[in-house]
Amino acid sequence: MNTKRLPDIFYNWWSVVGAFVAVASFCVIVLLLLIDIILQGTTLYLGLLTFMVLPGFLVAGLLMIALGAVLERRRIARGVVSTFPRQLNIDLENASHRNAVVIWTIGTAIFLLGTAVGTYKAYQTTESVVFCGELCHNVMAPEYTAYQVSPHANVSCAECHIGSGAEWFVKAKLSGLHQVYAVLTDSYQKPIPTPIENLRPARETCEHCHWPEKFFGGRQKLLPHFLSDEENTPYPISMLLNIGGGGKGGHAEGIHWHVAQSHHMEYIATDHDRKDIVWVRLTKDDGSVAEYTMGGTPLKAEVKTAHAPRSVDCLDCHNRPSHNYRSPVKIVNQALNLGYMDVSLPYIKREAVTVLDKTYETTPEAMQAIETHLTKFYKDEYPDVLKEKMDAVTTSIASLQKVYRENFFPEMKVSWKAYPDQVGHSEFIGCFRCHGSELETADGGTISKDCNLCHTILSQGTKEFAALRPGGLTFRHPIDIDGAELEANCTECHEGGAELY
Numbered sequence: 487m488n489t490k491r492l493p494d495i496f497y498n499w500w501s502v503v504g505a506f507v508a509v510a511s512f513c514v515i516v517l518l519l520l521i522d523i524i525l526q527g528t529t530l531y532l533g534l535l536t537f538m539v540l541p542g543f544l545v546a547g548l549l550m551i552a553l554g555a556v557l558e559r560r561r562i563a564r565g566v567v568s569t570f571p572r573q574l575n576i577d578l579e580n581a582s583h584r585n586a587v588v589i590w591t592i593g594t595a596i597f598l599l600g601t602a603v604g605t606y607k608a609y610q611t612t613e614s615v616v617f618c619g620e621l622c623h624n625v626m627a628p629e630y631t632a633y634q635v636s637p638h639a640n641v642s643c644a645e646c647h648i649g650s651g652a653e654w655f656v657k658a659k660l661s662g663l664h665q666v667y668a669v670l671t672d673s674y675q676k677p678i679p680t681p682i683e684n685l686r687p688a689r690e691t692c693e694h695c696h697w698p699e700k701f702f703g704g705r706q707k708l709l710p711h712f713l714s715d716e717e718n719t720p721y722p723i724s725m726l727l728n729i730g731g732g733g734k735g736g737h738a739e740g741i742h743w744h745v746a747q748s749h750h751m752e753y754i755a756t757d758h759d760r761k762d763i764v765w766v767r768l769t770k771d772d773g774s775v776a777e778y779t780m781g782g783t784p785l786k787a788e789v790k791t792a793h794a795p796r797s798v799d800c801l802d803c804h805n806r807p808s809h810n811y812r813s814p815v816k817i818v819n820q821a822l823n824l825g826y827m828d829v830s831l832p833y834i835k836r837e838a839v840t841v842l843d844k845t846y847e848t849t850p851e852a853m854q855a856i857e858t859h860l861t862k863f864y865k866d867e868y869p870d871v872l873k874e875k876m877d878a879v880t881t882s883i884a885s886l887q888k889v890y891r892e893n894f895f896p897e898m899k900v901s902w903k904a905y906p907d908q909v910g911h912s913e914f915i916g917c918f919r920c921h922g923s924e925l926e927t928a929d930g931g932t933i934s935k936d937c938n939l940c941h942t943i944l945s946q947g948t949k950e951f952a953a954l955r956p957g958g959l960t961f962r963h964p965i966d967i968d969g970a971e972l973e974a975n976c977t978e979c980h981e982g983g984a985e986l987y
Contacts, residue, residue, distance in 0.1 A: 494558070494562065494568070495555040495556075495558040495559045495562065496551070496554070496555055496558070497558070497568060498554040498555075498557065498558040498568070499554070500550050500551075500553055500554025500557060500558075501550065501551045501553075501554030501555055501558070502554070503547075503550060504546075504547045504548065504549070504550025504551040504552075504553070504554060505547065505551055506547070507543055507544075507546060507547030507550065508543075508544050508547030508548050508550075508551065509547075510543075510547075511540045511541070511543040511544040511547060512544055514540055515540045515541070515544065613642065613643075613644040613648070614642070615633075615642050615643055618630070618643040618644075618647075619633065619643070624897070624898075625669055625674060625678065625898070626678075627895060627898070628677070628678075628809075628811070628895040628898050628900040629678070629809045631891070631892055631895075632808070632809045632810060632811055632892065632893070633808050633809055635892055636807070636808040636809065636810060637807070637808070638807060638808040639808075641808075644658075645691070645694075646691050646692070646807075646808065647685075647686075648686070649686055649690050649691045649694075650690075654686055657684075661681075661684065676898050676899040676900075677898055677899045677900045677904040677905070678898070678900075679758070680759075680805075680905060682758065682759075682760065682805075685801060687797075687799055688799035688800035688801050689799060692799075692800045692801070692804075692807075693800070696800070699747075701729045701730060701740075701742045702729065702730070703729065703730075704726040704727060704728050704729060704740075704942075705726070705727045705729050706724065706725070706726055706727075706944070707724070707725055707726075707727050708722060708723075708724050709722065709723040709724075709725070710722055710819050710820060710822070710823035711723060711819050711964075712818075712819055712822050712823075712829065712835045713835070713964055714833070714835050714836040714839070715833075715836075716832045716833055717832075718822065718829050718831075718832075718833070718834055718835045719948065720829075720948055721946070721947050721948065721964045722945075722946070722947075722948075723943060723945070723946045723947075724943070724944045724945045724946070724954065725941045725942060725943050725944060726941060726942045726944055726958075727741065727940065727941050728740035728741060728938075728939070728940055728941060728942070729741055729742060730742045730743050730746075740939075740940065741940050744798050744802075744803075745798060745799060745800065748770070748771055749768060749769060749770045749771060750768075750769045750797065751766065751767070751768050751769075751797070751798040752766070752767045752769075752795040752796060752797055752798065753765060753766045753767070753795065753796060753798060753802075753920075754785070754789065754790070754793045754794075754795050754796070755793065755796070756789065756792075756793055759906055760796075760802065760805075760908075760919075761906065761908075761914075761915055761919060762919075763919045763920055763923070763925070764779065764780050764785065764789065764925075765777070765778065765779050765785050765789075765795070765925075766778040766920060766925055766933070767795070776927055776931065777927060777928075778920075778925040778926060778927055778931075778932075778933060779925065779926070780924050780925060780926075781924055781926060782926035782927060782928050782929075782930065802908070803908050803909055803916070803917075804908075804909055805906075805907065805908050805909075806905055806907045806908075806909075809905070810905075810907060811893045811894070811900065811901055811902040811904070811905055812889075812893050812902060813902040813913055813981075813982025813983065814838070814839045814842035814843045814902075814982060814983055814984065815839055815913075815980075815982050815983070816913075816982065817842065817889045817893060818835055818838045818839050818842070818886075819835075821838075821885055821886070821889060822834070822835060826881075826882075826885040826889075827881075827882040827885050827886065828875065828878035828879075828881065828882055830875070830878070831864070831871065831875065831878060831879065831882060832867075832868055832871060833863075833867075834882060837859065837860060837863050838860070838882070838886055839983070839984050840859075840984045841855060841856050841859040841860065841886070842856075842886070842890060842894075842983075842984075843983035843984040845896075846894075846896045847896055848896055848897060849890075849891060849894075849895070849896060849897065851896075852887075852890055852894065852896065853887050853890070853891075856883060856886050856887050856890065857883050857887070860879060860882065860883050860886070861879070861883070864879055902982055903981075903982075911975065911976055911977065912976045912977075912980060913976070913977065913980055913981060913982040914977060915975065915977050917940070918935070918975050918977070920933050921933050921934060921935045921939075922934075922935030922975070937961065938958065942958040943955075943958055943959040943960070943961055944956065944958070944959070945959070946959060946961070946962060947962065947964065960972070
């Protein structure tokens with residue numbers, strides 16, 4: 487009776503151990519896949535083990551089989567007679583066999599456990615905030631610094647940039663390899679471009695904590711503002727933001743109407759920063775469709791081909807939720823409001839914005855310029871103030887230097903100008919990308935620019951601020967510009983710097 491068996495080259499310890507590792511890994515992968523299919527609610531760690539750790543053992547086992555076969559072929563070619571048994575005889579009643587099996591089993595278990603733990607620890611390290619922010623310190627210093635003073639400072643980078651599931655984890659790490667190469671070869675861009683195209687949909691990240699059904703009604707917000715006159719006159723604005731929201735089947739309204747489940751909104755932008763929106767389509771649950779194009783004319787075929795439609799989600803407005811670089815005007819207004827800078831210093835608002843808005847080559851140069859500029863200004867224009875309030879001037883200089891280090895990184899060419907923030911419409915076009923734009927339907931329908939759709943001004947300015955007006959006020963510009971503020975976009979004059987503040 488002829489017994490079929492493998493070619494002689496596979497009878498060696500390398501190939502046998504490799505076969506065992508490969509078969510065992512494959513069996514465990516199949517088992518975990520079945521668990522994942524049946525439960526449908528497994529964690530990232532199961533996916534990590536299934537799709538990253540165990541396939542590594544499978545590949546290693548297959549390579550061991552091939553390596554053993556090559557080595558054995560060479561032995562046979564040299565005429566060396568193999569002593570490897572063609573049959574495996576294990577006699578557990580034999581003490582030496584039994585000890586060998588026990589030692590091999592325990593050793594294999596320890597090895598697999600150690601490898602799994604080590605891989606998981608490596609995963610934890612690569613997912614940590616310190617790893618993301620400090621490994622490539624010079625490159626990521628702006629993002630890491632801005633993140634630490636952001637509203638999401640207690641949320642790990644991976645929760646937003648990767649989220650749950652093995653698929654996006656693998657994508658992120660593959661993308662990271664390219665980034666490491668760019669750092670090693672010094673071929674990265676300055677400033678680092680926002681990876682808009684590669685960001686995961688907000689419904690799979692942001693909406694784990696924030697979701698449209700959660701929002702309703704309004705929320706009061708106080709916007710501190712100081713004029714650039716000698717007295718740094720306060721001109722605060724209190725408004726009621728119509729947050730709105732609404733889930734499926736509910737009444738959708740307000741700002742979060744844009745992402746409510748009662749309809750589906752899409753748009754096409756022709757630029758990287760998604761500022762130039764040329765097409766919007768609104769599809770309601772009842773099947774009705776409204777399509778807006780520039781001037782109501784059909785969108786050109788080449789534009790449709792070059793730019794795919796994008797479904798509106800959180801990041802289309804909240805595009806800088808954690809890495810937000812504030813403008814000089816916002817920085818100084820906030821510092822004065824919180825008392826970090828002394829509002830009694832003449833023209834401190836104007837001079838602080840002026841010195842922050844200048845271009846510097848390095849951070850040390852900026853630090854020196856801030857100190858020199860403010861000291862010289864008060865020495866030349868208000869020597870008595872400098873003498874009487876030297877401590878206030880010194881504290882204001884230190885505060886201004888601190889906020890500069892948190893928002894400006896000249897070595898990486900990073901400032902608020904490099905990363906437009908599309909929330910609101912005061913310094914970047916934001917809402918006005920669609921509202922009040924030239925987008926129209928074929929029959930002349932437009933997207934409203936009515937301010938009260940999103941917010942109601944409750945009070946504004948020093949005199950009117952004492953009494954809230956629930957019925958709302960018409961916005962009044964601090965400087966009389968003959969009502970132009972009601973017609974023009976804010977960004978036509980305001981850019982966040984010293985040109986107009």
